[in-house]
Amino acid sequence: MKAIQFHRAGGPEVLRYEEVPVPGIGPGEVLVRVHAAGINPPDWYLREGMKVMPAEMRPTLEFPLIPGTDLSGVVEAVAPDVLGFAPGDEVFGMLRFPGFDGRTYAEYVAAPASDLAHKPAGIGHVQAAGAPMALLTAWQYLIDLGHDVPSPFTGQVHQPVPITPGMTVLVNGAAGGVGHFAVQLAKWKGAHVIAVASGRHEQFLRELGADEFVDYTKTRAADVAGGVDVVIDTVGGPDSARLLTVLRRGGTMLPVFFAPYDPQETARRGIAVSNIQVRSNGPQLAEIGRLLDEGKLLVGVDSTYPLAEAGSAHARAARGHIQGKIVLRVTP
Template structure:
């Protein structure tokens, strides 16, 4: 099979297309013929060495996949021909930029019936991050005021929709150029970060989803007892202590595979309450161009590789 690996840290040029042996599913695993694989900012950070999650190369990056079960190991939960999606093994390597991935069936779910593989691949890591923060950690409910940072991005555009699906009042931070997009996702208020200081414009919110490493700034807009969900500062013990000392709650999120959450997200997608947005697709061979685009930091929604 063809797969992208890297033998050193560096720019997109270190990603190398190789021929490798097709994996064999173990007990409880399935072999997925990958049709599409999405790119996330964490992929770029791992590739460059900025976030050495996988240790030293060689390894293959990429986690988000959507495809068709081609082979089933003993005791696995799917059948040959089932269409599945997920982000297996995170935070260990999954080598998702490949023609085949063997993964535990418990870390995958049936692909939303209303989506093609490209749009299904765009969902898992970003949507699970938003879900595990807003639903799992904060238990967002009807009437809550929720502030979403980077609302037009991968995690952000799912977070807006998940919060709205749970009845929240959503305040979205995004550029003016993204206003129509974010409003279309269901945001109730838009704050243009280029012209407005959100810490002055917003006070007393119940939940902040922070994907900008500005936890101390976000803390200032929370009501007493409110929840700060942080993605980039999930392991910051000093920030956690400051949040708790201020009478707020700290929730650091490092996403993990979650079949039940994927199933719940798929139900909302098929009900028309969540829709993934894919800005561009690239063939597997042009993964470097895709990484350049994601690394620039201004993607609306997601970038997806077709395999």
């Protein structure tokens, strides 16, 4: 089969379209013919050699590596112990995350059945492949209150905040993969949603349900928003603390990316800070799939590229300002 793999860490140019063996399946696994593979930030963190992590936490990588966690495709074969999936079924999922062996940038992948769900019939493979990681992240932060695995980065267990009608939720980085799902899920739960993104995304985000839009290139959210119950910040970085002032006392900050907060300042402001690392979860995807099927959740597609042009897709990602998801088309 053909797959994208890389033999050393580096820029998008290290991604090579090569011939590799079709993987075998072990107990609990399903062989999937991949139709589309979604691109997520961990794919380029891996390609860059995990420079994003502090040196002492960086894993040792064994090359060559096939990147990718997200896929949508059709079941080709199932291990004898797998129940619930059969050849011909359309499936989607995020594989073996946290981890580096999803290997979805390929024509076939051996997938743990527990990481898969049946693809919603109402959406195509491109949309379905765009959903898993970004949507599971938004879901595990905002909706699923049973996420009790400690974050490997902070050691803390998530402190969930049920989103109820009338609450105000501010989403920073609202147009990106996680952000555009967070906007829709908060709205679905009845919240008043403030979306923060660059101006080009205003119409997209209003169509997804944003009640207010802040163009961060012109206006600081902290200057126009206040009394917010929950901030979900997908951007993070050294100056993330500026968003603390929009929260009411008793409010919650949900940093999706690394973001430093001074515990004394958050305690003084009465603000809880809680984060998770997203985890593969097929049953949860099956539950969310119903919302995708009914059109209650939409998958924004920024752009698509053929599998062979994964390097161009990564170069697109590096230019930033992503609106929704970048997806690789694996079958024509």
